[in-house]
Amino acid sequence: MTPTGMLAAVSTWAIPTVILLVVAAGAMRRVKVYESFVEGAREGFEVAVRIIPYLVAILVAVGMLRASGAVDLLVGAVGSLTSAIGLPAEVLPVAMLRPLSGSGTLGLVSELSKVHGPDSFVGRLAATMYGSTETTFYVLAVYFGAVGITRSRHAVLAGLAGDLAGLVAALLVCRWLFT
Numbered sequence: 001m002t003p004t005g006m007l008a009a010v011s012t013w014a015i016p017t018v019i020l021l022v023v024a025a026g027a028m029r030r031v032k033v034y035e036s037f038v039e040g041a042r043e044g045f046e047v048a049v050r051i052i053p054y055l056v057a058i059l060v061a062v063g064m065l066r067a068s069g070a071v072d073l074l075v076g077a078v079g080s081l082t083s084a085i086g087l088p089a090e091v092l093p094v095a096m097l098r099p100l101s102g103s104g105t106l107g108l109v110s111e112l113s114k115v116h117g118p119d120s121f122v123g124r125l126a127a128t129m130y131g132s133t134e135t136t137f138y139v140l141a142v143y144f145g146a147v148g149i150t151r152s153r154h155a156v157l158a159g160l161a162g163d164l165a166g167l168v169a170a171l172l173v174c175r176w177l178f179t
Contacts, residue, residue, distance in 0.1 A: 047146045054141030062101040071096060086175050087125075090116070094126045095167050099136040099160060106130065125174045132166035134159065 026033040065071055071093050079089030087095075090112060098105045109126045116122040136159035140152055 050148075051142050051145040054145040055138075058100060058138055058141055062097065062104050065097070065100075066104070085171075086179075087171055088122050090122050091126050091129065094129050095133075098130065098133045099163050100138065102135045102138065105135075121174065121178050124178050125170065128170040128174050129167055132170040133163045134166075136160055136163055 023033050026036070074096065075089055075092045079092060082092060083089060094105055094108050094112070097108065109130045112126045113123045118124070118127070136156070140155055140159065144150075144152060144155070
């Protein structure tokens with residue numbers, strides 16, 4: 001069997017095999033597998049209902065920022081400063097929106113790749129920034145909302161500091177490798 005055929009066989013049977021192993025292990029331990037599954041699904045639904053308001057708030061905020069033109073104004077104001085350190089102004093929206101929305105940022109990265117090309121410095125930098133940072137506010141809303149934490153204390157600052165470190169590292173690595 002060729003490596004490609006082996007990979008196809010493994011990928012076809014991996015998930016059914018894992019499910020079968022979980023059900024068999026539960027049956028051996030005399031766990032009511034179906035009832036446990038239904039209970040977990042019910043708890044998952046309750047968590048989803050609790051976090052929906054946080055997700056809606058984030059999506060509305062991102063939509064308002066993009067539709068109002070605030071992102072474009074900020075890029076115009078800060079673009080000349082960032083160009084001096086080697087950060088193209090075109091990539092600034094990626095850096096600004098990534099803590100808020102992963103899908104919105106992915107749309108920006110895709111657009112930059114189409115306009116500038118995926119092998120351009122802008123395309124590579126945008127993709128590297130996307131992979132080096134996190135959707136901080138989304139993560140905080142989902143996880144803190146899921147467990148009922150209402151005061152984030154230092155989590156926001158720590159998350160944004162991590163995002164800034166990821167952005168700086170992405171810029172330095174891309175300048176080192178691609179210029």
